[in-house]
Amino acid sequence: MILTDKEAFCEHIRLCEKAMYSLAFSIVRNDSDAGEIISESIYRAYKYLETLKNENSFKPWILRIVHNTAVEMIRKNSKIIPMGEIPDFPDDNLENDITTRLTVREAVNRLKQPYRTVVVLFYYENLSVSKIAQITSTNMVTVKKQLSRARKMLREILKEDFNV
Amino acid sequence: MNNFDEYIKNKAAEEQKDIPDIVKKRIEQTLADLPEKKSVIKQIHIFPRIAAVAACLVFITLFLLPNVSVAYAQTLGQIPIIGDIVRVVTIRNYFYADDKHEMDINVPQIEGESSEAVDYINKDVSVLTTALVNQLYKDLEITGNNGYGSIYVDYEVTTNTERWFTLKLFVSETAASSNTYFKFYHIDKKQGNIVELGDLFNTDKYSDILVSEIKKQMKEQMANDKNVSYWINNNGTGEEFAKVSADHNFYWNENGDLVIIFDKYEIGPGSMGNPAFVIDRDVFKDILKSEFKDIVF
Numbered sequence: 001m002i003l004t005d006k007e008a009f010c011e012h013i014r015l016c017e018k019a020m021y022s023l024a025f026s027i028v029r030n031d032s033d034a035g036e037i038i039s040e041s042i043y044r045a046y047k048y049l050e051t052l053k054n055e056n057s058f059k060p061w062i063l064r065i066v067h068n069t070a071v072e073m074i075r076k077n078s079k080i081i082p083m084g085e086i087p088d089f090p091d092d093n094l095e096n097d098i099t100t101r102l103t104v105r106e107a108v109n110r111l112k113q114p115y116r117t118v119v120v121l122f123y124y125e126n127l128s129v130s131k132i133a134q135i136t137s138t139n140m141v142t143v144k145k146q147l148s149r150a151r152k153m154l155r156e157i158l159k160e161d162f163n164v
Numbered sequence: 165m166n167n168f169d170e171y172i173k174n175k176a177a178e179e180q181k182d183i184p185d186i187v188k189k190r191i192e193q194t195l196a197d198l199p200e201k202k203s204v205i206k207q208i209h210i211f212p213r214i215a216a217v218a219a220c221l222v223f224i225t226l227f228l229l230p231n232v233s234v235a236y237a238q239t240l241g242q243i244p245i246i247g248d249i250v251r252v253v254t255i256r257n258y259f260y261a262d263d264k265h266e267m268d269i270n271v272p273q274i275e276g277e278s279s280e281a282v283d284y285i286n287k288d289v290s291v292l293t294t295a296l297v298n299q300l301y302k303d304l305e306i307t308g309n310n311g312y313g314s315i316y317v318d319y320e321v322t323t324n325t326e327r328w329f330t331l332k333l334f335v336s337e338t339a340a341s342s343n344t345y346f347k348f349y350h351i352d353k354k355q356g357n358i359v360e361l362g363d364l365f366n367t368d369k370y371s372d373i374l375v376s377e378i379k380k381q382m383k384e385q386m387a388n389d390k391n392v393s394y395w396i397n398n399n400g401t402g403e404e405f406a407k408v409s410a411d412h413n414f415y416w417n418e419n420g421d422l423v424i425i426f427d428k429y430e431i432g433p434g435s436m437g438n439p440a441f442v443i444d445r446d447v448f449k450d451i452l453k454s455e456f457k458d459i460v461f
Binding site: 006009010013014017018021031032034035038042043046103104105119123124130139140141142144145148151155 | 168181186188195198317
């Protein structure tokens, strides 16, 4: 099937908007920039809609555009803090009070890049390793390594809850 | 899925949150601003006609001509075709993990019609992966708890059409530093042969032509982005890039252009990862052997 008109395109975007937001937010960690990235991604996707060969691949296709747009905006725009250089969220509460329970999302937000992004795509969006590799323009080996390291970090952060 | 993955996925499902209003409004505004798109339904409408013509051609080529022409039937019978290879399965997984070492090696095997090409690839993959496994165990014996290391091997079938088959093997090793490299195996199904880069061209000058084009792209990238760095000339900081060997890694992209891919550290510092350069078909079309001119995916 081929997407043929604006209405069908808009429907597909609405079905994927949560995933688009999760991905964009995992990279820039603020709503304003995430909104800007999603908006730009929608324009780009619409412009190049004919290059989408299979409607069933819409979700990984649009997420790849979101990822590329976010990375590009970070490179061009110095007001967005580059990936990997974002300071961790304050964790004083956790360290000072071991009874504090973190939500998984808070734990994920404490990870650095690229671990946040692969965790969001794998655990929240239920995407396969090969799809994540496509979206993040890497390969399956890299994604597996990133997931493996992210798991170790999450286990450490969530050890009070998971009892490991 | 292990317990921890299951735990995180369940928690993630419970914690799903709605998109903030500010972002939702932005999305709706963007969608509202999109212009109407011209319908592409016409392409779909003409498809049955194209399909009908194609079906007639297939009938004439495969059924009618062999039955009315002895010469044609003999010719058709001589064309070596690797048919429906080509299912690739993981026949073995080597896994090892301790606090300082990790190994996860998936060994693929091409299944289907036996041929020299298929047998060669299966054997080559087996030899390579066995060597990597043995190397890790040897390192473990030597360094014990004093060293760190990991190795991952996985694969992907990047092309599997009636005309062409490509298996891509990834190898990623980490010791003092990390290194990722690839191995591409190609089978020309029409000829039944393994094809390497040098086999594609009718002259040895292909290396000079590709190097010239790649250097041009390297310079453009470096001019446009100060973070990009390649070792183009021997300037004391790296090795000169002067040759693309006959067995260099490549693959075809969907336009029928060549993509030449390099190992980490091969033509630039580690920060460049595994650089890949798309070589437009126009650059090499004059030296491409006639049997490969029809390759477009």
